[in-house]
Amino acid sequence: MKQRIPVAWQKLNRMLTAGLLVLIVIFSAPGLSADQRPTLLVMGDSLSAAYGIEQEQGWVTLLAERLKDEVQVVNASISGETTSGGAQRLASIIGQRQPDIVLLELGGNDGLRGLPPTQMRANLASMIEQSQQAGADVLLLGIDIPPNYGQAYRDAFTGVFHSLAGEYNVALVPFLLEGVALNDELMQSDGIHPTAEAQPIILENVWPELEPLLDSVVSASSS
Template sequence: MLKRFRRLILVNGCFALLLFTHIVAASDKTILVMGDSLSAGYGIDLQQSWVQQLQDKLSREQRAYTVINASVSGETTTGGAARLARLLQTHKPELVLLELGGNDGLRGQPIKIMRSNLSQMIEASRAINAKVVLVGIQIPPNYGARYAGAFANMFPALAQAHDIALVPFLLEGVALNPELMQSDGIHPVAEAQPLMLGNVWPVLEPLL
């Protein structure tokens, strides 16, 4: 009888522990990262990417956030806008980081299309009460000073229009350093990822 009682206590204790673990996991808030190859870890181990390093930092600091990396290499603002609704419904994020536009720019897409797509994504995220961080990017000047300038100015203009947080340039301190870029001159190496996170973190942290 005593053994059965002890076994019952043990089973109930294990069940309670599992239930508690589930509740803690379920209580985590979600950060959704919508990006392109710069956030998808192109050319490096995914575990070295700045997005994974963000998750590692949050875990070390015991902040109850789970990072969902929905970034896809080659993604455009049009593709991101088409995918976002389902991702918002599935993950119900507390925060959305939008790092898109680079591929649009490299393809010479009209600025007004990019602006419209990003605005749509911002509005969709805020419709579910998610905070939004817009992550700016720049394109090489050989695309023409006028286009490159309009492209770079699009991000702060959008952030101001929608009153959201802005990372001015994800590759600040990286893009002009050949040692931190892969041979294609577009994608950062693994050693650059902490610097990229360093550009994002001061903007993101106050929103946590």
């Protein structure tokens, strides 16, 4: 004798089946889970790694919040990083992230260690070349150092950023900590790292040079 299934159970079964089909369509539809936003990569040291403050207070996080609907920001900054370390890491990161824009904020630790500016220049040049060969626009974030090693070394150090920007035709922020570095209220007790209150100022130092690059990549991705 054939068992009859109650009507209520038949309706419930049809509802569950329909719901399952909808879920299958949602999760199997191509591209729905992929992030189609352009990618901005920050390669920096402690100035971009939010050293001494909460991560969400750092200028890179503030940038990510500003761009969250348009651009994916990847912060690959490491406190203590030198240009040599950055140059060694960059190829792998580019291969994984395929950035559209690369921000290079390195050199400060080279200067604090008194490393030759020619060595710093070679490392940054390598990073610019790697980025450009991968099709990414580059923004160079310049930094200054205290005159501990004499004015000649300081001039050679800061001159690296300007000469690279000219040679490779890349955008340059001459001094990332403009309006911050000489203000004791905006610097941590070590005199090297900015406070949380300084982070919005740093972002605004970067923004005028970064915005045209963002406009270009966002327009290209939406066309």
